[in-house]
Amino acid sequence: MLTTLKSIAAVLLSFGLLFIANGLFNTLLGIRTRLEGFSTEVTGLIMSGYFAGLLLSAFFSTHVISRVGHIRAFAVFASVISASALFHIMFISPLAWGLIRLTSGFCIGAIVIIIESWLNEMAENKVRGQVFSIYMITTYAASGTGQLILPLADPKSFHLFTIISILFSFALIPVLMTKAKAPKQMPPARMNVAELYRTSPLALVGSFMAAITNSTFYSMAPIFTHDIGFNLQQTAYFMSAAVLGGLLLQLPVGKLSDMLDRRWVLSGVSLMVSFVSALIFFLSGKNPQVLIIMATCYGSLAFLVYSISAAHANDFTPKDKMVQTASSLLVTYGLGAIFGPILSSIIMGRFGSDKLFLWLACLSMILSIYAIYRSTKRKPVTPDQKAEFVAVAANHTATKQLLVSGKTSYNSEQKKSLDQ
Numbered sequence: 114m115l116t117t118l119k120s121i122a123a124v125l126l127s128f129g130l131l132f133i134a135n136g137l138f139n140t141l142l143g144i145r146t147r148l149e150g151f152s153t154e155v156t157g158l159i160m161s162g163y164f165a166g167l168l169l170s171a172f173f174s175t176h177v178i179s180r181v182g183h184i185r186a187f188a189v190f191a192s193v194i195s196a197s198a199l200f201h202i203m204f205i206s207p208l209a210w211g212l213i214r215l216t217s218g219f220c221i222g223a224i225v226i227i228i229e230s231w232l233n234e235m236a237e238n239k240v241r242g243q244v245f246s247i248y249m250i251t252t253y254a255a256s257g258t259g260q261l262i263l264p265l266a267d268p269k270s271f272h273l274f275t276i277i278s279i280l281f282s283f284a285l286i287p288v289l290m291t292k293a294k295a296p297k298q299m300p301p302a303r304m305n306v307a308e309l310y311r312t313s314p315l316a317l318v319g320s321f322m323a324a325i326t327n328s329t330f331y332s333m334a335p336i337f338t339h340d341i342g343f344n345l346q347q348t349a350y351f352m353s354a355a356v357l358g359g360l361l362l363q364l365p366v367g368k369l370s371d372m373l374d375r376r377w378v379l380s381g382v383s384l385m386v387s388f389v390s391a392l393i394f395f396l397s398g399k400n401p402q403v404l405i406i407m408a409t410c411y412g413s414l415a416f417l418v419y420s421i422s423a424a425h426a427n428d429f430t431p432k433d434k435m436v437q438t439a440s441s442l443l444v445t446y447g448l449g450a451i452f453g454p455i456l457s458s459i460i461m462g463r464f465g466s467d468k469l470f471l472w473l474a475c476l477s478m479i480l481s482i483y484a485i486y487r488s489t490k491r492k493p494v495t496p497d498q499k500a501e502f503v504a505v506a507a508n509h510t511a512t513k514q515l516l517v518s519g520k521t522s523y524n525s526e527q528k529k530s531l532d533q
Contacts, residue, residue: 121235121244123291127284128228128248129255131191134280135221136259137273138198139163140352142210143335144268144345145201153336153466155207157458160332161451162211164324166218168447174223178230187227187288194220195281202271249505250360257357263349309441313429315487319379319422320442322480324449325456326386326415326473330355332454333461333469337397340466347401351408358412366417367424367502374493375425380484382421383477386414390474397467415473418480419446424502428494 139160146156178186197217201210232244266272310317334355338348370378389410396404423442430438460472 118247121232123287124228124231124235125247125251126287127187128224129251130280130284130287131221131224132252132255133259133262134198134277134284136256136352136356137262137280138217138259138277139331140260140263140335140348141268141273141277142201142214143332144263144339144348146210147336147339148269149205151207153462154458156336157333157454157456157461159207159211159214160454160458161328162214163218163221163332164328164447164450164453166215166220167222168218168444168451169215170219170222170226171443171447174219174226178223178227183227183230184288187224188285190220190223190227191281191285194224195278198274198278198281202274249363253356253360257353260349260353260356263352264344264346268345305437306441306444309426309438309445312438313426315376315379315484316422316426316429316442317445318483319425319480320419320445321449322476323415323419323422324446325453326476327419328450328453329457329469329473330411330415333457336461337466337469341398343401347405350405351401354405355408355412358409359416361409361413362417363420367420370421370424371502374488375421375428376484376488376493379418379421379425380481380488382414382417383481383484386411386418387474387477387481389414390470390477393470394467394474397470415477420502420505423505 143156143160146159151159174186174190177189181189194217197213197220200213204210204213229248232248262276263273266276306317334352335348338351343351366378366382389407393404393407393411396407423439426438426442457469457472461469
């Protein structure tokens with residue numbers, strides 16, 4: 114494992130720098146749209162552009178990667194996103210920002226695909242699970258750390274955008290300096306969302322709802338904190354607490370879902386997300402310290418929903434269709450992520466920013482009820498028939514490169530040994 118860690122250290126360092134910058138980028142833009150006087154609905158459209166870019170990258174970025182190679186593609190996408198940070202302060206208009214966010218999302222999605230391909234290439238099957246865990250920790254830790262840079266400068270000035278651009282540029286260095294061999298291109302998987310629904314309706318609905326709530330939080334929570342009177346430091350702590358909280362329960366709840374009916378686990382987690390969201394709504398405008406603690410609770414629960422939904426889908430998926438299921442889940446998640454900021458901005462614009470978490474509470478309650486309903490329609494799988502739970506990051510849409518290729522690689526080797 115130590116040898117593997119040494120080989121992937123440069124790639125993880127680049128990835129960490131990217132997500133420190135990206136975590137700060139998303140929160141800063143939410144606040145800056147308020148300072149520029151953009152309406153809540155316009156802000157929702159701007160922020161949804163990022164998630165549209167993520168989804169588009171899953172379809173089209175691989176053409177660039179296969180044409181020029183992983184290292185050059187990484188340099189191209191990182192350079193573009195570094196420039197995009199500065200474009201925000203050069204062209205201040207909703208249309209320009211929407212297009213820049215679309216471009217940023219596309220580049221981040223492409224970079225995640227490149228990084229995950231790299232990790233998959235360098236991680237042997239026996240340590241793949243550990244590598245995936247380190248990767249998830251890096252994702253959440255970097256995104257959470259990025260929030261803490263927010264109070265270092267006035268969001269009205271250009272300084273924070275410059276810091277973001279510098280971090281994106283620095284992320285190039287470890288990858289360009291690494292001696293690790295560039296990964297092979299992974300063939301694209303056929304996607305069939307309709308078949309995913311036939312396989313597991315709850316997995317599809319859970320993935321879609323998780324995407325709506327997660328993208329809503331990342332995009333609109335900074336506006337919520339700004340409008341209820343948080344200062345920059347309090348907003349940074351609120352966002353950081355929620356993101357870092359995403360790490361707390363992944364392993365214990367994941368193991369619990371491996372032993373129990375995942376539908377009841379998903380229903381219970383969604384119910385608790387609804388309860389915590391309602392508490393944040395009722396406490397909004399009151400003690401900031403209490404709200405920051407509640408944000409940790411929210412992140413620790415809300416960011417579980419997609420992982421549980423994905424595991425539930427895998428429980429009913431034949432081994433030879435794992436890649437297709439993962440791809441369909443990603444499309445479903447990507448579509449939901451686009452709608453999240455748009456729907457929430459309409460709610461906030463019409464009823465007030467303080468209603469954000471009331472909206473999230475309603476969404477989570479609907480999912481909880483639907484999970485209970487689905488538990489009456491099909492017998493649960495036994496623990497020995499279940500796929501192993503794997504934590505999935507809640508702030509981007511790739512993750513199939515490492516997870517699925519690992520499973521298919523393992524199954525391929527297992528089949529060869531049986532044939533022999």
